[in-house]
Amino acid sequence: MSENVYSDLDQLGRPVEAPQSPDEAILERVKNPQLNTLYNVRFTAPEFTSLCPKTGQPDFAILVLDYVPSEWLVESKSLKLFLGSFRNHGAFHEDCTITVGRKIADLIEPKWLRIGGYWYPRGGIPIDVFWQTNSPPENVWLPDQGVQPYRGRV
Numbered sequence: 044m045s046e047n048v049y050s051d052l053d054q055l056g057r058p059v060e061a062p063q064s065p066d067e068a069i070l071e072r073v074k075n076p077q078l079n080t081l082y083n084v085r086f087t088a089p090e091f092t093s094l095c096p097k098t099g100q101p102d103f104a105i106l107v108l109d110y111v112p113s114e115w116l117v118e119s120k121s122l123k124l125f126l127g128s129f130r131n132h133g134a135f136h137e138d139c140t141i142t143v144g145r146k147i148a149d150l151i152e153p154k155w156l157r158i159g160g161y162w163y164p165r166g167g168i169p170i171d172v173f174w175q176t177n178s179p180p181e182n183v184w185l186p187d188q189g190v191q192p193y194r195g196r197v
Contacts, residue, residue: 069121070118072118075115078114086106086117088126092129096135102165105161106158107188110148110151111154111183113152113154136172158175
């Protein structure tokens with residue numbers, strides 16, 4: 044591919060300061076080079092962090108994002124910066140998980156998207172949050188997200 048394909052991206056291949064909040068973060072997209080193929084894209088963020096909006100204490104999760112692209116793909120560096128912007132952001136687990144899913148879905152308009160937020164326990168209770176845009180297309184391999192339910196020490 045020629046370098047011009049990515050010329051409209053502001054972050055790829057350039058030094059970028061980490062955004063301080065999700066509102067400051069800029070998610071970017073690139074054209075899907077396999078437009079006529081149904082396939083699943085998975086991003087896993089095993090060290091997602093946000094802040095409890097009441098206590099200011101850190102919350103930790105594994106986020107697993109699956110999507111079947113249409114015309115656009117999520118540019119991965121911008122996704123990494125976007126996810127990192129939650130580090131100083133106060134919001135409940137449900138809000139963080141669904142905000143990530145919706146922002147990506149709005150940007151790339153995939154055929155289908157799901158997100159699983161597997162949050163570590165706070166106050167002794169793990170909270171797992173799941174959201175999807177619609178029913179997945181037929182004939183696309185959608186593996187299990189692979190995150191075991193929280194079982195404490197085994």
